Amino acid sequence: xxxxxxxxxxxxxxxxxxxxxxxxxxxxxxxxxxxxxxxxxxxxxxxxxxxxxxxxxxxxxxxxxxxxxxxxxxxxxxxxxxxxxxxxxxxxxxxxxxxxxxxxxxxxxxxxxxxxxxxxxxxxxxxxxxxxxxxxxxxxxxxxxxxxxxxxxxxxxxxxxxxxxxxxxxxxxxxxxxxxxxxxxxxxxxxxxxxxxxxxxxxxxxxxxxxxxxxxxxxxxxxxxxxxxxxxxxxxxxxxxxxxxxxxxxxxxxxxxxxxxxxxxxxxxxxxxxxxxxxxxxxxxxxxxxxxxxxxxxxxxxxxxxxxxxxxxxxxxxxxxxxxxxxxxxxxxxxxxxxxxxxxxxxxxxxxxxxxxxxxxxxxxxxxxxxxxxxxxxxxxxxxxxxxxxxxxxxxxxxxxxxxxxxxxxxxxxxxxxxxxxxxxxxxxxxxxxxxxxxxxxxxxxxxxxxxxxxxxxxxxxxxxxxxxxxxx
Amino acid sequence: xxxxxxxxxxxxxxxxxxxxxxxxxxxxxxxxxxxxxxxxxxxxxxxxxxxxxxxxxxxxxxxxxxxxxxxxxxxxxxxxxxxxxxxxxxxxxxxxxxxxxxxxxxxxxxxxxxxxxxxxxxxxxxxxxxxxxxxxxxxxxxxxxx
Numbered sequence: 001x002x003x004x005x006x007x008x009x010x011x012x013x014x015x016x017x018x019x020x021x022x023x024x025x026x027x028x029x030x031x032x033x034x035x036x037x038x039x040x041x042x043x044x045x046x047x048x049x050x051x052x053x054x055x056x057x058x059x060x061x062x063x064x065x066x067x068x069x070x071x072x073x074x075x076x077x078x079x080x081x082x083x084x085x086x087x088x089x090x091x092x093x094x095x096x097x098x099x100x101x102x103x104x105x106x107x108x109x110x111x112x113x114x115x116x117x118x119x120x121x122x123x124x125x126x127x128x129x130x131x132x133x134x135x136x137x138x139x140x141x142x143x144x145x146x147x148x149x150x151x152x153x154x155x156x157x158x159x160x161x162x163x164x165x166x167x168x169x170x171x172x173x174x175x176x177x178x179x180x181x182x183x184x185x186x187x188x189x190x191x192x193x194x195x196x197x198x199x200x201x202x203x204x205x206x207x208x209x210x211x212x213x214x215x216x217x218x219x220x221x222x223x224x225x226x227x228x229x230x231x232x233x234x235x236x237x238x239x240x241x242x243x244x245x246x247x248x249x250x251x252x253x254x255x256x257x258x259x260x261x262x263x264x265x266x267x268x269x270x271x272x273x274x275x276x277x278x279x280x281x282x283x284x285x286x287x288x289x290x291x292x293x294x295x296x297x298x299x300x301x302x303x304x305x306x307x308x309x310x311x312x313x314x315x316x317x318x319x320x321x322x323x324x325x326x327x328x329x330x331x332x333x334x335x336x337x338x339x340x341x342x343x344x345x346x347x348x349x350x351x352x353x354x355x356x357x358x359x360x361x362x363x364x365x366x367x368x369x370x371x372x373x374x375x376x377x378x379x380x381x382x383x384x385x386x387x388x389x390x391x392x393x394x395x396x397x398x399x400x401x402x403x404x405x406x407x408x409x410x411x412x413x414x415x416x417x418x419x420x421x422x423x424x425x426x427x428x429x430x431x432x433x434x435x436x437x438x439x440x441x442x443x444x445x446x447x448x449x450x451x452x453x454x455x456x457x458x459x460x461x462x463x464x465x466x467x468x469x470x471x472x473x
Numbered sequence: 474x475x476x477x478x479x480x481x482x483x484x485x486x487x488x489x490x491x492x493x494x495x496x497x498x499x500x501x502x503x504x505x506x507x508x509x510x511x512x513x514x515x516x517x518x519x520x521x522x523x524x525x526x527x528x529x530x531x532x533x534x535x536x537x538x539x540x541x542x543x544x545x546x547x548x549x550x551x552x553x554x555x556x557x558x559x560x561x562x563x564x565x566x567x568x569x570x571x572x573x574x575x576x577x578x579x580x581x582x583x584x585x586x587x588x589x590x591x592x593x594x595x596x597x598x599x600x601x602x603x604x605x606x607x608x609x610x611x612x613x614x615x616x617x618x619x
Binding site: 065264430 | 481482483485486510547548550584585587590596618619
């Protein structure tokens with residue numbers, strides 16, 4: 001049974017699962033809680049059994065059933081006695097979202113939307129097993145693993161200002177390419193500059209509503225403006241890196257005598273070689289993902305220039321929502337270095353944190369929350385509530401409520417495409433079946449999810465954007 | 474005996490694959506994983522790829538077998554419909570010598586419904602039970618990240 005602590009805060013008590021070291025906390029409304037599966041709550045409790053966990057095992061309002069951690073799960077571990085777990089990051093390491101703002105108005109873009117989406121679909125490879133347009137060398141691949149978006153910009157994909165508006169400057173320190181297996185390299189090399197499939201997308205949007213004019217102005221957003229959102233991750237490279245290290249960490253669990261309620265929570269004590277190697281490989285995958293989104297941004301700009309030669313596409317921000325990071329947080333009144341895992345959760349630092357780019361440091365970190373296909377996405381700004389309640393974390397999306405199997409039984413891909421088309425949304429995908437499992441109805445309403453983080457001052461609503469055109473795998 | 478059973482999971486794909494031997498359960502698990510992405514009936518067997526792995530445990534062997542098939546799918550850009558595994562207990566663990574049969578992906582004929590990103594260890598299980606006629610049935614339970 002969950003205990004209501006406050007409006008929008010529910011506690012998973014210590015007794016929910018044997019071995020819990022701390023309670024669980026789910027930041028959610030009563031209405032959204034009704035849609036959370038019992039298995040998700042069990043997964044929050046499972047995470048609470050991990051050694052060295054600080055304060056509580058958390059879940060964001062978009063929480064749903066995952067493997068290991070729930071999706072929407074956040075947990076922090078102390079450096080001394082804590083662990084790192086690939087089950088708290090996921091296979092798609094640094095799956096994330098970036099938003100580009102344009103100086104174009106919807107009225108000018110809407111008449112060209114079909115052509116734009118067709119060109120984006122053609123120029124940015126997507127779909128199962130898609131190969132990129134790039135043929136990078138082994139050396140260039142190492143650069144992507146080590147220097148992420150910084151390498152991509154040097155190689156001609158973008159401008160230095162992109163890096164100044166990206167989480168970690170698009171480059172996570174501590175990457176160890178030598179911990180990336182030959183298999184991960186073979187998967188990653190042809191896929192650099194590809195979108196992938198599933199819920200990943202490239203979307204042309206219109207700013208539909210501004211909630212906070214002051215913040216919107218600083219983020220460069222205004223009503224009626226055209227924005228572009230890119231949602232993708234580290235592709236096969238990240239999947240293989242996680243697969244490889246999950247095996248190593250499963251052995252480490254036995255070696256270090258850790259008792260786990262779920263094998264996917266395989267982990268190693270911080271400071272051990274197994275933990276260090278996983279962190280280094282994970283950082284390499286995170287950098288690959290930032291290089292990937294950077295390259296896709298450059299191709300997106302090329303497409304826009306074809307139709308609007310004078311158009312500018314500037315990066316608003318780029319967030320990771322599957323990653324583990326070393327961060328300082330206030331614990332019992334003192335600052336402590338922690339390893340914060342966010343799996344399907346976005347960093348949402350409040351004002352003043354040094355990790356936030358200069359342009360936004362006095363405001364708080366921009367938080368980009370993608371909707372599902374056909375539903376609004378949101379731009380928020382990290383608040384003090386996040387620093388107090390969630391180790392600076394917010395939700396990452398809408399959260400699934402219907403299984404893929406059920407979605408395919410309920411909706412036809414062509415029918416989904418036609419329904420979106422009637423609402424003026426142009427969608428292109430490799431196959432209509434891919435659209436059925438991503439139908440807007442299979443997700444929680446994104447506005448309710450975002451309202452929860454807004455009310456808790458985890459992140460304040462700045463703007464809502466709605467889709468005009470979507471390219472999917 | 475239902476050889477392949479897909480179970481409900483909100484975000485991912487969960488299946489049970491069964492066989493009258495350990496080998497058959499492994500082979501059906503391979504088929505179930507590929508079947509989550511593409512209809513195996515559309516995949517001809519034109520080529521075969523060897524899979525040779527060793528692991529400390531049976532679970533580790535199944536995890537490696539499925540991960541290896543996924544790896545081959547991505548780097549060879551091939552889909553598979555035939556799976557063969559020979560499994561033996563060796564010093565310090567288990568060994569699998571097998572192969573997968575299929576063909577290179579042809580975008581015109583092969584429709585992918587979803588992309589399997591990886592094999593998870595969540596609720597991962599391989600077990601032997603007594604069947605109805607006193608024979609043994611091996612069941613592999615797997616959750617795939619899609």
